[in-house]
Amino acid sequence: MTIHATKELQAYWKENLTIISVLLGIWFVVSYVCGIMIANQLDAYRLGGFPLGFWFANQGSLVTFVALIWVYVWLMDRLDEKYDVHEN
Amino acid sequence: MSILTWTWILTGGSFAVYIYIAYWARAKTTGDFYVAEKAIPPMLNGMATGADWMSAASFISMAGLISFLGRDGSYYLMGWTGGYVLLAMLFGPYLRKYGKFTIPQFIADRYYSNTARVIALVCAIFVSFTYVAGQMRGVGVVFSRFMDVSINTGVIIGMALVFFYATLGGMKGITYTQVAQYCVLITAYLVPAVFISMQFTGNPIPQIGYGSQITAEGAALLGNPADQGLYLLDVLNKLNTDLGFAAYTDGQRPMIDVFFITMSLMIGTAGLPHILIRFFTVPKIRDARSSAGWALIFIALLYTTAPAVAAFARTNFIKTINNVEYAKAPSWFKNWEKTGLVGWKDKNGDGIMQLRKGKWDDPKSENEVKIDQDIMVLANPEIAKLPNWTVGLIGAGGLAAALSTAAGLLLVISSAVSHDLMKGIVKPNMSEKEELWWARGGAGVAVVIAGLFGIYPPGFVAQVVAFAFGLAAASFFPALLMGIFNKKMNKEGAVTGMIVGIVFTAGYIWWYKWGNPAANNAAGWWMGISPEGIGTVGALLNFVTSWAVSKFTPEPSHEIQELVGSLRYPGKLVVPPSSH
Numbered sequence: 157m158t159i160h161a162t163k164e165l166q167a168y169w170k171e172n173l174t175i176i177s178v179l180l181g182i183w184f185v186v187s188y189v190c191g192i193m194i195a196n197q198l199d200a201y202r203l204g205g206f207p208l209g210f211w212f213a214n215q216g217s218l219v220t221f222v223a224l225i226w227v228y229v230w231l232m233d234r235l236d237e238k239y240d241v242h243e244n
Numbered sequence: 245m246s247i248l249t250w251t252w253i254l255t256g257g258s259f260a261v262y263i264y265i266a267y268w269a270r271a272k273t274t275g276d277f278y279v280a281e282k283a284i285p286p287m288l289n290g291m292a293t294g295a296d297w298m299s300a301a302s303f304i305s306m307a308g309l310i311s312f313l314g315r316d317g318s319y320y321l322m323g324w325t326g327g328y329v330l331l332a333m334l335f336g337p338y339l340r341k342y343g344k345f346t347i348p349q350f351i352a353d354r355y356y357s358n359t360a361r362v363i364a365l366v367c368a369i370f371v372s373f374t375y376v377a378g379q380m381r382g383v384g385v386v387f388s389r390f391m392d393v394s395i396n397t398g399v400i401i402g403m404a405l406v407f408f409y410a411t412l413g414g415m416k417g418i419t420y421t422q423v424a425q426y427c428v429l430i431t432a433y434l435v436p437a438v439f440i441s442m443q444f445t446g447n448p449i450p451q452i453g454y455g456s457q458i459t460a461e462g463a464a465l466l467g468n469p470a471d472q473g474l475y476l477l478d479v480l481n482k483l484n485t486d487l488g489f490a491a492y493t494d495g496q497r498p499m500i501d502v503f504f505i506t507m508s509l510m511i512g513t514a515g516l517p518h519i520l521i522r523f524f525t526v527p528k529i530r531d532a533r534s535s536a537g538w539a540l541i542f543i544a545l546l547y548t549t550a551p552a553v554a555a556f557a558r559t560n561f562i563k564t565i566n567n568v569e570y571a572k573a574p575s576w577f578k579n580w581e582k583t584g585l586v587g588w589k590d591k592n593g594d595g596i597m598q599l600r601k602g603k604w605d606d607p608k609s610e611n612e613v614k615i616d617q618d619i620m621v622l623a624n625p626e627i628a629k630l631p632n633w634t635v636g637l638i639g640a641g642g643l644a645a646a647l648s649t650a651a652g653l654l655l656v657i658s659s660a661v662s663h664d665l666m667k668g669i670v671k672p673n674m675s676e677k678e679e680l681w682w683a684r685g686g687a688g689v690a691v692v693i694a695g696l697f698g699i700y701p702p703g704f705v706a707q708v709v710a711f712a713f714g715l716a717a718a719s720f721f722p723a724l725l726m727g728i729f730n731k732k733m734n735k736e737g738a739v740t741g742m743i744v745g746i747v748f749t750a751g752y753i754w755w756y757k758w759g760n761p762a763a764n765n766a767a768g769w770w771m772g773i774s775p776e777g778i779g780t781v782g783a784l785l786n787f788v789t790s791w792a793v794s795k796f797t798p799e800p801s802h803e804i805q806e807l808v809g810s811l812r813y814p815g816k817l818v819v820p821p822s823s824h
Contacts, residue, residue: 169812176333183329187322192502195315195495205455205475210493213318214551215451218325218544225332225537232337232533241815243528 168239175231179224187217250636251390258428258640259405262421262647266409269417274676277414277683278345278659279524284419286531290538292422293522295429295648297324297543299375300382302550303429303645307624308617311554311561314484314492318551319502323509325540325547330514332536336523338728338811340532345524346656347517347720348664354727356804357735358669363742365664367719368517372653372660373694374712375518379650380698383643389583389622390639396699403695406647410654410691411684415525418651425644430545432641436625436634437549440556443628444476450552465628466563480559487566488601492555498766504777512713512779515720518652521659529814557620560627565613566599573597576626580619587614650694658686711753714775718745718782726790728812731805733790736797741790749782 190198195209203211236242245253271277284292302324310317342350348368352361380399387398409417434450441453444462454476463472471479481491490496513519522539523532564574570588580586588597589604589612602609622642625634662682667674674682719742726733726741753775756764766772773781799805 165809165813172812179333180329183326187326187506188503191318191322192499192506199493203455204452205457205477207477207493210315210318210477211455213315214321215548217322218548221325221329222537222540222544224329225533225540228333229530229533229537233530236530236814241813243530243814 164239165241168235168241171235172232175228175235179228183221183224186212186220191217245632247632247635248390248392250633251639252636254633254636254640255391255643258424258644261424262405262409265420265424266413266417269420270412271414271416271680274345274663274680274683276416277680278655278663279521280414280416280419282343282525282527284525284527286526286535287538288423289419289522289526289531289535290540291426291542292419292648293519293535293539294542294546295422295426295644296518296522296652297539297649298429298546298645299649300379300386300642300646302546303433303642304382304386304618304621307550307553307557308620310551311558311620312617313496314490315495316497316502317554319506319509321547321551323506324513325544326506326510327513328536328540328543330510331519331523332533332540334728335514335520335724336532336536337529337814339520339724340523340526340529341811341814343524345521346659346663347520347724348660349668351720351723351727351738352664352668354804354807355723355733355735355738356800357739360723360735360739360742361664361668363739363746364720364723365660367715367742367746368660369657371516371712371716372518372656373690373697376650376653376657376690376694377697377701379646379653380694381701382646383650384698386639386642386646390636399695399698402643402647402650402698403691406651406654407688407691410651410658410687414683414687415521415655418655419525421651422648425648426542428644429641429648430542432637432644433546433549433553435637436628436630437553437556439630439634440560440624440628441552444556444559450556451548454552454555466559468563476559477555480555483559483562487562487599492558498772500772501766501769501774501777504773504780506777508717508777508779508783509713511721511783512717515716515724516712517716517720518649518656520720520724521656522652553624554620557624557627561615561620562599564627565597567596569596571595574627576623579626580623585616585619585622588612589614654687654690654694657690658683661686661690711750714749714753714779714782715746717779718742718749718786722783722786722790726787728808731808732794732799734794734797734800737790737792737794740793741786744789745782745786748785749779752778752782 191213195213198209198212199207201208275281306320310320339350344350348361348364351364352358380402383402384395384398387393387401388395409421437450438448441450442448443465444458445453445456446459447453447456457473457475458471458479460472463469477493481493484490484492495502526532526535565577577586587604591612597613598610599613600611602611604611604614622638625638662679666682667679722745723738723742726738756775
């Protein structure tokens with residue numbers, strides 16, 4: 157597999173950085189914001205027997221982390237195809 | 245069959261499997277030994293990473309810690325999983341593209357500096373030894389509690405086993421053994437949790453169960469029919485507040501400290517060499533991404549179960565012990581009393597066990613019951629009156645968790661010695677065969693030292709875990725991140741940054757743990773940040789220092805910048821002439 161123009165490579169890298177920024181933004185919101193910073197306020201709402209802030213800290217953020225990695229895997233596979241930089 | 249028989253059968257059986265796998269997967273080349281010939285399928289690599297990651301502490305102590313900390317304990321849950329998101333997006337694929345063997349080697353190549361190599365090498369060895377000491381001790385403790393042998397005998401049996409498969413198989417042997425160990429440890433962890441969740445709430449999924457309502461059967465177990473239909477967490481909150489504790493689902497620690505501890509654990513995770521090198525072992529770059537995804541699935545399975553175990557075990561423990569006459573105490577309580585993990589002191593002479601807030605040996609406190617955090621997992625099946633084989637499983641699972649983590653750490657130490665110190669600095673011309681001997685020898689010596697730590701535990705082992713994460717956070721995380729994402733970061737910046745980060749973090753932890761322990765409380769900490777969370781500040785200082793120094797010192801050469809560029813794309817990079 158060969159690589160073409162430097163410009164294209166830069167575009168690929170830029171798109172990768174955008175994807176990472178968005179996903180890490182979500183990563184920060186579910187854990188640090190919902191699970192820590194506004195957990196007390198969220199606890200006013202409930203999810204079954206869980207106060208919501210407690211649930212984010214105990215379960216919600218972990219489940220989201222797993223989802224985030226798989227979304228990244230999927231998006232990057234598509235990006236590799238789009239710029240034709242994937243491995244054989 | 246008795247608990248002891250079950251424990252011997254399950255442990256013996258699992259050990260036989262590990263030995264067979266180690267023989268089958270023995271290493272022939274240094275590539276085999278360091279990175280398993282980069283031929284591990286991503287799902288299996290994820291499983292091995294999970295076993296590598298989940299230590300004796302995760303398995304035995306974490307649920308118990310959380311049961312005492314309540315919501316604050318979530319910093320372990322989020323902190324020890326959130327780092328994998330960083331690994332998947334910021335490090336894994338690029339380190340795989342780099343495609344060599346060790347983290348110190350990457351740092352040395354990227355920063356074209358043997359000084360950087362030596363700093364990374366010392367850090368990697370220090371962090372890994374800190375961590376491995378606790379594992380070997382954990383092996384001894386599990387043996388002594390479940391199998392009636394002394395702690396020292398237990399450590400020696402564990403040493404012999406790890407010695408065998410780590411020196412013979414290297415990364416390849418370790419990886420395939422870890423896959424088996426993951427299966428053992430996750431089964432051992434989930435089976436009691438599923439049983440207990442069904443007993444209390446009728447829901448077989450513990451993650452949902454502890455947020456559900458208590459069934460008639462559960463209420464009967466708790467000895468209070470009125471609890472039927474109430475949410476388990478509400479019942480637990482009331483139990484806690486009635487006894488003078490804070491409500492279970494409320495946070496106690498200052499928010500800023502929880503924030504910094506969580507961050508320190510996350511970026512520390514992403515900077516731990518024994519986890520980072522796992523990304524070297526998969527065939528392709530896209531596999532490095534998906535293998536982080538698999539790893540986190542396997543890890544989250546245990547980490548989302550742990551808070552459920554914590555909530556169930558705490559409810560059960562309070563209900564079966566508090567205000568119960570000692571003469572009528574359940575048999576598990578008296579069994580475990582011998583190990584010193586639980587205890588009772590009849591301060592008011594009424595023959596009844598009162599569990600309250602405060603220390604059991606403090607005459608001013610009304611509390612009469614001693615509870616060690618580890619009891620919440622170790623005795624959990626007995627407290628819930630589960631069949632004996634589930635108790636036997638806990639022993640086998642604890643050993644699997646401790647041994648798998650120990651092996652991964654020993655490999656980092658051995659490769660740091662053979663590949664980075666001997667081949668990289670002392671004797672660059674040595675043959676592959678000779679290097680392999682150094683690697684095996686390094687692993688062997690490291691096993692023996694780790695075993696000695698297990699037999700003669702240095703008093704500071706429990707406290708140095710903060711050290712391991714803090715140092716990884718303050719040294720490796722920034723150096724790797726800037727190494728990949730900032731082409732202009734140079735040797736001068738990275739080296740000063742690492743030194744500043746390490747000295748600051750180590751100094752802060754040293755001051756509060758040993759220098760002036762009296763000040764080690766929220767009021768005494770700088771900005772209310774505990775030594776456990778200070779790695780975050782160390783990492784920030786590292787970033788700022790590196791950036792500032794790199795502005796006043798020469799840029800890295802064109803070749804280095806191209807190396808960094810090539811890490812960013814999968815596939816072979818052929819730079820067109822026009823870019824020169």
